[in-house]
Amino acid sequence: xxxIFDMSLxxxxxxxxxxxxxxxxxxxxxxxxxRLENEIDSLMWRxxxxxxxxxxxxxxxxxxxxxxxxxxxxxxDPTMEQRLRVxxxxxxxxxxxxxxxxxxxxxxxxxxxxxxxxxxxxxxx
Numbered sequence: 001x002x003x004i005f006d007m008s009l010x011x012x013x014x015x016x017x018x019x020x021x022x023x024x025x026x027x028x029x030x031x032x033x034x035r036l037e038n039e040i041d042s043l044m045w046r047x048x049x050x051x052x053x054x055x056x057x058x059x060x061x062x063x064x065x066x067x068x069x070x071x072x073x074x075x076x077d078p079t080m081e082q083r084l085r086v087x088x089x090x091x092x093x094x095x096x097x098x099x100x101x102x103x104x105x106x107x108x109x110x111x112x113x114x115x116x117x118x119x120x121x122x123x124x125x
Contacts, residue, residue, distance in 0.1 A: 005029050007096040014103045022108040029101035032096060040090045043083050047074070065091060 004021055005028035017025065044065075066087040067074060067081050074080045 003028060005100070006031060007032075007093065009100050009103075013077070014100070014107050017104075017107065017113050019108070022111060024102055025104045026101065026108060029097055029104060033097045033101065036090050036094045036097065040087050040094075043103050044087050089092060 003026045004017070007024075012020070014025070064085045067084050070080055070084060074084075
């Protein structure tokens with residue numbers, strides 16, 4: 001299977017992609033975003049998964065994973081500190097994925113706009 005997504009794709013590379021490649025990149029980035037969110041969810045919120053609480057519930061990566069914010073939970077469950085470290089790393093990856101996704105969506109919008117302009121010019125001619 002052809003895979004285009006990578007967390008480190010630079011904007012210059014994304015700008016050179018075709019319309020089809022941008023669509024593929026967007027879908028792959030969305031899938032990776034949800035994969036990471038699910039991983040955070042199962043790691044940190046096993047008893048009350050955030051992703052199952054509906055579309056208005058903030059996703060787990062919007063939460064801070066600083067151990068100072070969870071001192072009581074760490075006291076009750078010493079494994080929480082390690083889980084927080086892993087969750088923080090995953091949340092940072094989510095940020096990288098969302099940056100690539102945003103760049104791809106912006107570029108895709110530009111391409112669609114350009115394609116629409118070309119089509120309008122053809123219709124006028």
